[in-house]
Amino acid sequence: MFIVSIIIAKFASFIIKFFHLGAGATWPGEIALRLNPHILQKFSKQGKKIILVAGTNGKTTTVKMIETILTHTGYSVRHNASGANLDNGLVSAFLQDARWDGRLSSDYFIFEVDEATLPNILKEFTPHILVLTNLFRDQLDRYGEVDVIAEKWQQALASLPPSVTVIANADDPHLVLVGEKLAATVKYFGLEDPSLFLPKMQHATDTIYCPRCGSRLTFGGVYFSHLGKWACGNCKLTHPRVDVASRDFSSPVEGVYNRYNTLAAAMVAREVGIEDSDIKEALKSFTPAFGRMEETNVEGKRVKILLSKNPTGCNESLRTVLSSKQKGPLLLVLNDRIPDGTDVSWIWDVDFENLKNFKENIFVSGDRCFDLGLRLKYAEVPCKGMYRSLEDAIKEGLKNCKPDQTFWILPTYSAMLDVRKILTGKKIL
Amino acid sequence: MKHQLTIGWLYPELMSTYGDRGNIIVLTKRCKWRNINVSVLSIDFKTTKKEIESCDLVFGGGSQDRQQGIVIDDLRNNKGPVLKELFDRGIPGLFVCGAPQLLGHYYMTGDDTKLTGLGIFDMVSRHFGKSKPRCIGNTIGEIGEEFEVEGLDFRNTVVGFENHGGRTYLGKGVQPFAKIIKGCGNNGEDVTEGSVYKNCIACYSHGPFLPKNPHIADWLIAKALELKYKKKIPLKLLDDTLEWEAHEFMLER
Numbered sequence: 001m002f003i004v005s006i007i008i009a010k011f012a013s014f015i016i017k018f019f020h021l022g023a024g025a026t027w028p029g030e031i032a033l034r035l036n037p038h039i040l041q042k043f044s045k046q047g048k049k050i051i052l053v054a055g056t057n058g059k060t061t062t063v064k065m066i067e068t069i070l071t072h073t074g075y076s077v078r079h080n081a082s083g084a085n086l087d088n089g090l091v092s093a094f095l096q097d098a099r100w101d102g103r104l105s106s107d108y109f110i111f112e113v114d115e116a117t118l119p120n121i122l123k124e125f126t127p128h129i130l131v132l133t134n135l136f137r138d139q140l141d142r143y144g145e146v147d148v149i150a151e152k153w154q155q156a157l158a159s160l161p162p163s164v165t166v167i168a169n170a171d172d173p174h175l176v177l178v179g180e181k182l183a184a185t186v187k188y189f190g191l192e193d194p195s196l197f198l199p200k201m202q203h204a205t206d207t208i209y210c211p212r213c214g215s216r217l218t219f220g221g222v223y224f225s226h227l228g229k230w231a232c233g234n235c236k237l238t239h240p241r242v243d244v245a246s247r248d249f250s251s252p253v254e255g256v257y258n259r260y261n262t263l264a265a266a267m268v269a270r271e272v273g274i275e276d277s278d279i280k281e282a283l284k285s286f287t288p289a290f291g292r293m294e295e296t297n298v299e300g301k302r303v304k305i306l307l308s309k310n311p312t313g314c315n316e317s318l319r320t321v322l323s324s325k326q327k328g329p330l331l332l333v334l335n336d337r338i339p340d341g342t343d344v345s346w347i348w349d350v351d352f353e354n355l356k357n358f359k360e361n362i363f364v365s366g367d368r369c370f371d372l373g374l375r376l377k378y379a380e381v382p383c384k385g386m387y388r389s390l391e392d393a394i395k396e397g398l399k400n401c402k403p404d405q406t407f408w409i410l411p412t413y414s415a416m417l418d419v420r421k422i423l424t425g426k427k428i429l
Numbered sequence: 430m431k432h433q434l435t436i437g438w439l440y441p442e443l444m445s446t447y448g449d450r451g452n453i454i455v456l457t458k459r460c461k462w463r464n465i466n467v468s469v470l471s472i473d474f475k476t477t478k479k480e481i482e483s484c485d486l487v488f489g490g491g492s493q494d495r496q497q498g499i500v501i502d503d504l505r506n507n508k509g510p511v512l513k514e515l516f517d518r519g520i521p522g523l524f525v526c527g528a529p530q531l532l533g534h535y536y537m538t539g540d541d542t543k544l545t546g547l548g549i550f551d552m553v554s555r556h557f558g559k560s561k562p563r564c565i566g567n568t569i570g571e572i573g574e575e576f577e578v579e580g581l582d583f584r585n586t587v588v589g590f591e592n593h594g595g596r597t598y599l600g601k602g603v604q605p606f607a608k609i610i611k612g613c614g615n616n617g618e619d620v621t622e623g624s625v626y627k628n629c630i631a632c633y634s635h636g637p638f639l640p641k642n643p644h645i646a647d648w649l650i651a652k653a654l655e656l657k658y659k660k661k662i663p664l665k666l667l668d669d670t671l672e673w674e675a676h677e678f679m680l681e682r
Contacts, residue, residue, distance in 0.1 A: 137447065145446075145493040203450060208442060214499050342566065343590050345636030348451030370675035374640050377671055378454050 002042050005035035006102045009095050025081035029091030040087065043094040043104065044125030051110045051268060052121070054153075055133025055169075057313050058261045059085065059112035061253075062133060064289040065265030066110050072282035073274050078106040082289055083339065083413065085114040087121060108272075115149050119156035126160060129271055130184075131264050132168040132175045136225055137206050137346070138310040146206045150174040160184035167267045169260060170242045171227040177211045177237065187271075189263040192245035196256055197221030197228070204311035204349040212237045223256055224319070225312040243267065249279065252286040253293050255320045257313075291416040293320075298423065301401045302326065305419060308410040309340065311349035318354055321408045327360060328405030331397045333390060333415035334366040340412040344368045352379040361385075361400050365393035366415050390415070391422055432662060433466040434653050437484035439508075440492070440500050441471050444528065447592075449490025451637025452523060455646050456486070463665045465650070474503055478511045486653040487515065491526025491635050501544070504531065509547040516549060521628040521652040523645075526635035530554040530595055539594070550626050551602025556595045561617075563594045568614070568634060569680060570607025570622045576644060578651045581666055586610075587642050588679040589634025597633070599624050606632050628652045641679060643672040 013028035032039050044050060053062050060082040070077045080093040090111050097104050113121055115135070132153075135146050154177070157166065162183055168175040170188035179186040201208075201219070207226040210217050215234035222228035231238050244263050251262040262283065269279045288294050291307040306321070308314040321330060336342050352375055355362065361384040364372040373386045384400075387393035394409075401407040411419050438453055453469060460467040472481060492500065516522060530536040532550040535543050539558035546554075570587045577583040587607055596616035599605060605615070606623030614622035614633065623632030630645070632638065639646040647664055654662040 147493055203445075209496070209499065343447070343592065343636070345448030345451070345590060348448030348454065348637040348640070370671065370678050371641075373671055374675050375451075378451075378458050378640065380458070 001036060002039070003102050005032050005039060006095065006098055007100060008032075008035060010098070010100065013092075013095060024096075025084035025092055026086070026088045027092070028095050029088035029093075032091050032095060033088055038124065039091055040094075040121070040124040042102070043091075043098070046104050048104050048106065049108045049272075050125065050127040051108065051129045051131070052113050052118070052127045053110070053131040053133065053264070054113045054115060054118045055131075056115060056136040056138045056310065058133040058257055058264070060289045061258065061292050062131060062261045062264050063110050063112045065261055065283065065286055066268050068286045069265060069269045069274060069279055069282040070108055070110075070272065072285060073269075073278060075108050076106040077108045077110060079110040080112060082112070082291075085112045086117050087124075090121065116152075119152050122156045122160070126164060128164065129268055130157070130160070130164060130166045131268060132166065132178065133260065133264060134169050134172045134227065135174045135206070136310060136312040137204075137349075138341070146174065147211065150178055150211060153178045157182055157184065165271050167264060167271070169227070169264070170240050171223065171229070171260075173207045173217060173226065173230050173232075173237065174211045176240055179240075180237075187243045187267060188240050189244045189260070189267050190239070190242040191223055191256075191259060191263075192242060192247070194221055196223050196259075198224065202315055202351060204315060204351075210235060210237055224316055227260075244270075248276070249283065252283045253288055254324060255293060255316060257316050258293070290420065291411070296423065298398060298407070300403055301398060302328075302406040303398075303409065303423070304406055305409045305411065305416060307413065307416050308332075309412045311346050314347075314350045314410065317410050318351070321410070322354060322358060324406070326406035328402070328407050329361045329363065329384075329397050329400040330355075330358065330408045330410070331363045331365065331393055332372055333393070333409065333411035333419065334364070334368045334372045335412050335415040335418075336368050337414045339414045344371050347372060347375045350375075352376055352381055355379065355381045363387065363393050363397055365390045366412070390418055394419065394422055431464065431466060432654055432658065433468075434460060434485045434650070434657070435468050435470055435483050437470045437472050437481060437487045439472050439487065439489040439528075440496075441490075442473065443496040443500050444490045444492040446491040446493055446526065446635070448636035449525065452488055452490070452525065452639045452646075455637075455639040455643070456488070456650065459643070459646055459667065460650060462667055465654070472508065476508075478507075481508065481511045482515070484515065485520065485657050486649055487512065487520065487522040487629075489522070489524040489528040489531075491528060497531065501531070504547060505545065509549070512547070513549045516627055516629045519628050519652070519656050521649045521656070522630065523638070523649060524629070524631040525638050526593070526633070528631065530597065532631055533597065536595060549629075550624055550631055551600035552597055552624055553600070554595045554597040561596065563592065564613035564617065564633070565592045566590070566612055567679060567682065568612030568622065569610045570612075570614070571610055572607045576648045578644070578647050578664060579661070580663055581644065581647050582669060582673070583644055584673070584676065586676070586680060587634070587638075587645060588676055589632070589638055589642075590636060591633045592635055593633050597624075602626070606630050628656075641672060641675045643667075643669045
């Protein structure tokens with residue numbers, strides 16, 4: 001049955017691609033899962049090394065960094081397509097790798113896993129390494145509350161044996177609570193760099209009360225949202241000692257969040273047995289995943305796309321734009337389709353007020369451009385243009401971008417795909 | 430004479446799940462643009478009764494279950510009675526998202542635990558566990574002319590986004606805030622959405638309710654001024670082209 005389902009799913013995948021019906025990132029897996037609901041178990045039993053990356057932000061970039069380092073070292077690596085992080089996405093990646101008889105060929109499988117799906121995936125197989133990046137509020141309509149996810153993770157991770165290494169972000173109190181009582185080997189990464197502390201707490205913070213006892217946490221400093229040097233004065237849940245800090249590995253891309261992604265990836269590489277010097281060397285060749293600080297050239301102008309899909313991610317994107325030496329116009333794109341979350345309330349948690357010091361033109365677009373326009377109006381930030389048509393918005397932004405400047409685009413998930421499609425249509429990407 | 434308002438914001442750190450502060454931003458800016466001074470008082474554990482009494486308008490956002498658990502005792506024992514006094518006096522208020530469940534007589538959770546509320550609003554809420562699905566999505570409601578403010582633009586619709594598992598049933602002591610046209614509203618049965626007690630509105634719309642409903646924002650401001658200065662204070666008409674564009678866009682969707 002295993003082989004039959006593989007043959008059918010692989011054949012379907014071939015048809016899908018041949019007739020350009022889709023990228024085949026989820027459908028082949030979906031078909032295989034219908035035929036064989038526990039196909040993930042079957043694949044994992046072949047003894048290949050599997051690395052999972054879960055969390056609200058940074059999954060795609062972390063996976064790409066791990067892949068870069070492992071490939072650089074000579075391993076063959078297979079990963080799931082960005083965003084295809086439910087069970088069907090994982091199965092699709094396995095299918096792509098498998099021969100017709102179902103045998104896998106790559107050495108390592110690195111998968112990003114949706115927050116809500118992680119517990120179900122862990123029921124199917126045990127990974128070798130599990131990375132937990134962070135937990136922020138994101139798409140409340142889909143994921144529910146941060147507390148609820150942390151609780152489900154705690155239960156799901158309890159059954160992992162000591163042979164599994166869990167690599168978690170020490171700066172996120174919820175993840176430390178999750179890591180606290182595990183039988184698995186837990187290692188932590190954290191920035192440990194006070195020069196990156198924000199002058200004050202942002203509004204979009206999700207864990208300022210102790211996730212264990214509910215008392216107010218104290219913060220020696222925060223890097224963004226609630227990530228920082230925290231402690232609970234009441235139940236003594238504390239920031240654990242980190243095994244890797246930012247002084248150990250520098251990030252190949254701008255943005256504080258990319259420092260976290262770098263540390264997580266480097267820890268995985270160490271766990272795999274790669275020397276620090278090789279990790280550093282490999283990271284130099286890293287190029288961002290699509291839409292994540294992705295850089296491209298359009299008519300001689302630099303365009304940078306920064307996926308911005310939740311308050312913390314968007315705040316960090318704005319911080320990156322504002323602190324960058326590269327100046328130029330800014331386009332914000334807000335969609336409310338299923339992959340974006342149908343609720344756009346979150347834009348009111350983003351500190352768009354910081355754009356008051358932004359000297360360049362700002363444009364808005366997307367399905368919910370009026371909501372964005374309103375948000376800017378109430379932040380008292382001038383908006384140069386509101387475009388129902390994304391194509392017009394991109395044209396206008398490019399026109400506004402001087403040759404030596406950068407055109408910054410901050411889209412939500414489906415908007416990012418649209419932006420790329422428009423740029424690709426122009427034979428740019 | 431320059432007018433002044435104090436807006437009380439209930440537990441901004443704990444009851445602010447998803448863009449709730451949008452309401453405070455809108456109230457503050459719409460006052461500022463009319464040259465009305467505003468100060469925002471964060472009501473938390475340390476806030477005294479006297480400080481709460483200085484509020485001319487009160488706002489409460491939504492909270493996660495754990496956060497709600499943290500504030501409920503303080504609300505019931507310390508803040509509830511003084512808030513009731515304020516609302517009985519006609520101080521306007523806006524409560525969005527889960528806050529209405531807090532204001533009623535009780536909230537019955539999915540596993541039949543009865544959580545006593547503040548009892549300010551004559552209503553009860555109940556979670557039916559898995560037997561009734563969560564209500565998630567954009568909403569449209571129809572409101573009455575009592576929310577019209579003289580000299581300002583009025584629409585008889587409100588737009589919002591709901592995301593709640595519980596169902597609320599109104600008693601005789603409150604009026605429904607709106608008739609639900611799209612969405613689930615209080616319970617999906619009697620076409621009501623939200624409730625009104627004196628000048629206080631509680632609704633299931635969550636997060637930033639006021640940005641796309643500027644008429645409700647102005648109604649709250651007008652009521653607050655009227656009560657404070659004991660006469661109607663005319664409000665300057667603002668350019669709300671963008672607000673109504675966003676409002677109408679949601680009506681047509």
